[in-house]
Amino acid sequence: MKKMQIILLAVIFAFAGCTDSYIDDIVAVDPGPDNAAPEILINFPIEGALIRVVEDVTSIDINFEVRDDIEVDVVTISLNGNQLESFNDFLDYRRVVKTYTYPSLGNGEHILSITATDKSGKSTVETVRFEKVEPYRPVYEGEVFYLPFDGDYTELVNIRNANVSGSPGFVNGISGRAYSGASNAYLTFPTAGLLGQEFSAVFWYKVNASPDRAGLLVIGPPDPNNPNNPNNRSKGFRFFREAAGPNQRFKLNVGNGGSDNWFDGGDAADLNPADGEWAHLAFTISGSQVTVYINGEIVSQGGFPGIDWTGCDVLSIGSGAPRFTEWGHLSDQSYFDELRLFNKALSQNEIRTIIDAEKP
Incomplete structure (x- = not known):
């Protein structure tokens, strides 16, 4: 009972203190003149x-x-x-x-x-x-991916943005802007919707010999035996370049599920970086044959039992990373432009038609 009386007295005194202005009243403050527009x-x-x-x-x-x-x-x-x-x-x-x-x-x-x-x-x-921008409509039969590199890394058929590693840039290209590779730089996309029994890739390329080897396009599986430095070539593909004297030689490796097949055209697949010219690169994969083209000409071709895409969920552009690194085919400091992927094996005439439509 005494405790209740003490609490009641405290409340009364507190109220009295408020009425006697022990707590400051709220006073309006003049904000001053309105000098600035919003x-x-x-x-x-x-x-x-x-x-x-x-x-x-x-x-x-x-x-x-x-x-x-x-x-x-x-x-x-x-x-x-x-x-x-x-x-x-x-x-x-x-x-x-x-x-x-x-x-x-x-x-x-x-x-x-x-x-x-x-x-x-x-x-x-x-x-x-x-x-x-008006939605992009595929220009060619079987076209499932188009990356023009016109100041961004947006793929236009599916409207997907690349995952960007490092700091690549842009330069003037065959049409508009082009991808400019840099050390430790590359792009990746998911492969959903891109993979079928047949496959083709076409793009423009201006080679930079430094570094002396690099990955260009890779769709490969993880490597459970060497996860930190992968080189599992049994599935997917690896398109890359290596020094051949003063030239750079372009090679394609494709996995059939149990092993891999090589398509190396020797000196027919060489470009000289000193020329400073854009070249058109392409390759096609069917259930029976693989062909590599430079400027519309066949530089390597051979029989093939068919590609296995198991575990191939990442497309790399401008490097072998992250799925093909053991042999040092890392970031390419060259230029890329007008990259298109197809769910069919293009004919040589179809490739030449694309070249003629895109070249300056």
Whole structure:
């Protein structure tokens, strides 16, 4: 009972203290003059962005931030001159962060405008121009993968972005931009949807002799016997180059499930890096034959019982890593452009048609 009386007295004294202004009253502070107009940062889409999806119409998340020295009054979003949305209720009146989903962006160029007005009537407008790129339609029969390297690493048939290792770059290529290899740099993609009983790869290539050997394209399995330095050649393929005097020689190794087959054209498969020229490289794999081409000419060909893709879930571009490293065929510092993969064995005439369509 005494304890209850003590608690009650404490509450009474505390209340009395409050009424006697022992706790400071809330006093309004003059925020000062409103000198600055709002500042706007558009996080997405950015100027010059290319929106690539497989659909002709897609949604897009417009993300932006508005700041004001005193108070934001209203923010509006417009696309191509048409107002999409207006906001005037904010948790923080000095910093507004919003994401607005526009559901029906069509193909073509677009202009996004964000307008912010503060309580004193000062307004700011920020504008970005971007493009929803028309979906890529395969140009050739059997084409399942197309990587143009036009300033990004987006594969256009399936709209997939590469996993990028190291710091590769871009240079002027056969068409637009091209991949520029660098030490310890390469790209990987999952192989889902790419592998069948037949397979072809075609691309443009400008060889750099340093390093003196490198991997170009590899789809191989893990190596349980040598996981840290793999060289399991019983399945998939390995397309690579090695020094041959002043030249670089291109070789293809293909696994049939129980062993591997070699397609080495000798000096017919050589390129001289000193020429500084783009060359067109291609190879085809069927259930009975493998052929390697340089500039549309056969440089190696032979019988083959058929490829085994078991465990081949990674495509490497520009290096033998991560599945073919034991012999030192690592990152290629050469240039690559217009890489296409097919689920069929292309004929020589089909390869020449591609060359003629793409060469400058």
